[in-house]
Amino acid sequence: MNVYSKVIKNTYYDSVVLMLISKEIKEIEDIENVIVAMGTDMNINLAKSLSIYTEELEDISSNDLFISFSSKEDVFNKVIDKVDELLNKKAKTANDTYHHKTLLTEIKNNPSSNLVFISVAGEYAYEQAKIAIDNNKNVMMFSDNVSVEHERKLKELAVSKGLLMMGPDCGTCIINNKPLGFSNSVRKGPIGIIGSSGTGIQEVSVLIDYLGSGVSQVIGTGGRDMKKEIGGLTTIQSLKLLLEDKKTEVIVIISKKPDEEVIKKVLALVKLTSKKILVSFIDSSPELVESYNVKYTSSLEEAAYVAVSYIDKNIFYEELEYDIKGLINDESKRHNNNQNNLLGLFVGGTLATEADRIIRKDNVLYSNVYKSEYFVNKLEKNKNIILDLGDDEFTNGKAHPMIDPSFRTSLIKSIDESVMVLIFDIVLGYGSHEDPVSELLPSLKEVMLRFINNDSFLTVITSICGSETDYQDYLSSKERLEDIGVIVLRSNRQVADLANRLLNVKKHKNLDKIFNSDLSVISLGIDTFYNEMKDSDINVSKVNWRPTANGNKKMRDLLAKLKE
Amino acid sequence: MKVISSDLLDYFQEKELSAYVHSIFCNTINIQTDDKLISILNNEEDIVPMSISLEQEDFSKLKIKRGDELKISNETISFKDFEIDLDTFLIWNSEVEVLSRDIYNLENKMFLIGESISEYGNKNGLASLCTESDSNLYTEYIEEEFYKFLTTITYCDFKNINKRASKLIGYGPGLTPSMDDLLSGLMISLIYYSKCYNFHVKKIEKINFEIIKNLQNKTSTISTEMLKNSSVGKCSYYTKRLLLDILNDESDFDYNVRKVISRGSSSGTDLLVGIYFGLSIMLNSDFRRGIKNECLF
Numbered sequence: 001m002n003v004y005s006k007v008i009k010n011t012y013y014d015s016v017v018l019m020l021i022s023k024e025i026k027e028i029e030d031i032e033n034v035i036v037a038m039g040t041d042m043n044i045n046l047a048k049s050l051s052i053y054t055e056e057l058e059d060i061s062s063n064d065l066f067i068s069f070s071s072k073e074d075v076f077n078k079v080i081d082k083v084d085e086l087l088n089k090k091a092k093t094a095n096d097t098y099h100h101k102t103l104l105t106e107i108k109n110n111p112s113s114n115l116v117f118i119s120v121a122g123e124y125a126y127e128q129a130k131i132a133i134d135n136n137k138n139v140m141m142f143s144d145n146v147s148v149e150h151e152r153k154l155k156e157l158a159v160s161k162g163l164l165m166m167g168p169d170c171g172t173c174i175i176n177n178k179p180l181g182f183s184n185s186v187r188k189g190p191i192g193i194i195g196s197s198g199t200g201i202q203e204v205s206v207l208i209d210y211l212g213s214g215v216s217q218v219i220g221t222g223g224r225d226m227k228k229e230i231g232g233l234t235t236i237q238s239l240k241l242l243l244e245d246k247k248t249e250v251i252v253i254i255s256k257k258p259d260e261e262v263i264k265k266v267l268a269l270v271k272l273t274s275k276k277i278l279v280s281f282i283d284s285s286p287e288l289v290e291s292y293n294v295k296y297t298s299s300l301e302e303a304a305y306v307a308v309s310y311i312d313k314n315i316f317y318e319e320l321e322y323d324i325k326g327l328i329n330d331e332s333k334r335h336n337n338n339q340n341n342l343l344g345l346f347v348g349g350t351l352a353t354e355a356d357r358i359i360r361k362d363n364v365l366y367s368n369v370y371k372s373e374y375f376v377n378k379l380e381k382n383k384n385i386i387l388d389l390g391d392d393e394f395t396n397g398k399a400h401p402m403i404d405p406s407f408r409t410s411l412i413k414s415i416d417e418s419v420m421v422l423i424f425d426i427v428l429g430y431g432s433h434e435d436p437v438s439e440l441l442p443s444l445k446e447v448m449l450r451f452i453n454n455d456s457f458l459t460v461i462t463s464i465c466g467s468e469t470d471y472q473d474y475l476s477s478k479e480r481l482e483d484i485g486v487i488v489l490r491s492n493r494q495v496a497d498l499a500n501r502l503l504n505v506k507k508h509k510n511l512d513k514i515f516n517s518d519l520s521v522i523s524l525g526i527d528t529f530y531n532e533m534k535d536s537d538i539n540v541s542k543v544n545w546r547p548t549a550n551g552n553k554k555m556r557d558l559l560a561k562l563k564e
Numbered sequence: 565m566k567v568i569s570s571d572l573l574d575y576f577q578e579k580e581l582s583a584y585v586h587s588i589f590c591n592t593i594n595i596q597t598d599d600k601l602i603s604i605l606n607n608e609e610d611i612v613p614m615s616i617s618l619e620q621e622d623f624s625k626l627k628i629k630r631g632d633e634l635k636i637s638n639e640t641i642s643f644k645d646f647e648i649d650l651d652t653f654l655i656w657n658s659e660v661e662v663l664s665r666d667i668y669n670l671e672n673k674m675f676l677i678g679e680s681i682s683e684y685g686n687k688n689g690l691a692s693l694c695t696e697s698d699s700n701l702y703t704e705y706i707e708e709e710f711y712k713f714l715t716t717i718t719y720c721d722f723k724n725i726n727k728r729a730s731k732l733i734g735y736g737p738g739l740t741p742s743m744d745d746l747l748s749g750l751m752i753s754l755i756y757y758s759k760c761y762n763f764h765v766k767k768i769e770k771i772n773f774e775i776i777k778n779l780q781n782k783t784s785t786i787s788t789e790m791l792k793n794s795s796v797g798k799c800s801y802y803t804k805r806l807l808l809d810i811l812n813d814e815s816d817f818d819y820n821v822r823k824v825i826s827r828g829s830s831s832g833t834d835l836l837v838g839i840y841f842g843l844s845i846m847l848n849s850d851f852r853r854g855i856k857n858e859c860l861f
Contacts, residue, residue, distance in 0.1 A: 012586075012587035012589075012594075012630075012739060012786075013739065014589045014590075014592075014739055014828070014829075015737075015738040015739045015740070015828040015829035015830070015831055016828065016829045018737060018738060018739065018829070019688055019737070019738075019829040019830070022688075022737065033701060035701075035737075036737060037736065037737045037738070037741065038734070038738075038739065038741055038783070038784050038787075040733075040734025040735065040741060040782060040783050040784070041734060041782060042706075042731070042732065042733065042734045042735035042736075042741070042743070042782075043734065043735060043736070043741065046701075046702070046705050046735070049705060050701065050705075061781070062734060062781055062782065062783050062784050062785075063784050063785055102607065105606075105607070109622075124819075
């Protein structure tokens, strides 16, 4: 073992630089023990105990720096060259890895920056955004838990200065073809997107890419922008920008549950433009939108198709009838009589909302998407349920399920046997898990096998919100899911639609049964009817029924309450 | 915003001084007078005792180098090509200030500090002395000696405090060696916690004096000054805020912990380890009984 030391007398380097030197030396092959420290008695004792003390250290003082190490090979010159290199460029090295601790200093040292991306805890976000805007920077704020009042103040300030304030709760943007936050690798093209819903934007942008077109700019506004308290400030500003932008020919505006007065303010801007404008406003009035001569689309998928059709006349939208009859027929044969329900587990809030709207039209549906008498935020038996797992309630103190799939996989494993169809979304792209499918496959396999072993069958349907150039490999993701029997469709709308049809078929089957089996009746009430049915050779039995509590209403109500 | 610590302001008002530049970094210039080391900081850094905080950006870009001479009066600090005007500063009180205290949450705070060190701390120094993270060669070597030292403090074994402390001071990586940061945190926190139990601060200062007795040449000049200040409870702005949070159950605890940890490389973490052990000592009834026992003094 070779032992070496170098002393740098009476020279001061800050601790960050010393730590970097230590780290770099440790990474050199064949290096054993390393000390990079001040020449105090205690550190010299340490060097002695590690047998890396040499006579170079004899006259060292507490204000000198020393580097001692042992190695198997003779790497002394290599190490010393490295140390000299690091010390000589210490200012640059320290600045490369030393990050300024205040935004203001960073702005001053980086004058060419034009956007500040803020993802600190909500209580600090307002102050930092104000600093950014005061210093003429655009802002994208991923942080949430910012008050409405603060959001409004920031947006008013940004508008007055001709800057964009995207957020709070803005997770997706693509500016000049550069992805920010959760977004996908999509082509450049002439379609601009403005959205107050992250996965809504993602779904539309990946479908545009799938159809062969591309995006000019994708501007997220934050989840509350189209609410009356904010008044669409960023949406309006973004719309004005895109109306002027020469590279944008078509504009898509996306929002979940926008307020009517804000819709009017926003759409009033588009009266005189020759550009094509269309909207995907979940839970709003088509008539209101169309009164402004703007195309209303009823799904994210339709919005993408319509937008591209304005550019490419060969593209047109119809709700594609993939071999739906065949699919429904095959799947529905496999469910047993006890399976009547749907479960939806979504990581994208807008995708959950879109699925909810489609399923709820024909079914009683419980979810955490809407605060209503049908609100539920956990799995319950014998109910159709859709859960948005990205909701604050589930992400408090935890990573978002797009990044950490473990919560969803645990829910999948606990699906009960009353469920007939499971629907969910897979979101690829920047910011998402590096391979969400591989995380889900084991739990999907486990639950599907459990159902088969219990003489039932779980239909699993998903769509992959991703482009074929996203790094998580769209095609491989699709293939791996299909290999285990998952139905993979192109869009979230198609998933919800297929699931809805399966539920309808099941309901119809349950109804249909009565016409295809022998009538067997239980008679409750007047004996005359019972006797007549018996005389007609109908298989009938009678209940010797009496009202509870002998008809006493007060007692009956009390008993009913106890049952609850 | 320009800020000066109160102890430095008092020092400047006493006399005109000659000094030289001891060391210069991106965020700090250290100046050595006959008897004091003074720091000039930019706003990136947490203000500390005997320091001035300026809005200046990168100091290493100024035409100042080690050894440059300068003059200090109560109105200006004059370098060859650069002058700092002293009359428009806010004053920060570097002295110990405790307005109210709550002893019932100290144990919980100790737990939270341990958690913060585990989660956010830099483990290149001495963090593993109080967490379950893997030890490094520095902690492996010093662990036994450190616990012997803690025992002398806990049982007010005055004969051996300095003997044990001498085997720790100057130990570890960093411009201010890790153990010096740890001992600083420990000494400062004992002074602050003593307010909870109404101990006379002089009793704690006596313990601290024993720790740093015969300090000269045991560690770097910068670290020597830090230890001296810490022994009388003087600390940086965020360290002070954190200690007040510990005593008063304030809601900025998490923020202040992270600000302390962000100091230097592992300096902030090691200081926090010292604060942790200070709490563990103060919560030990043997220590509190020893402090109350007059015959030890």
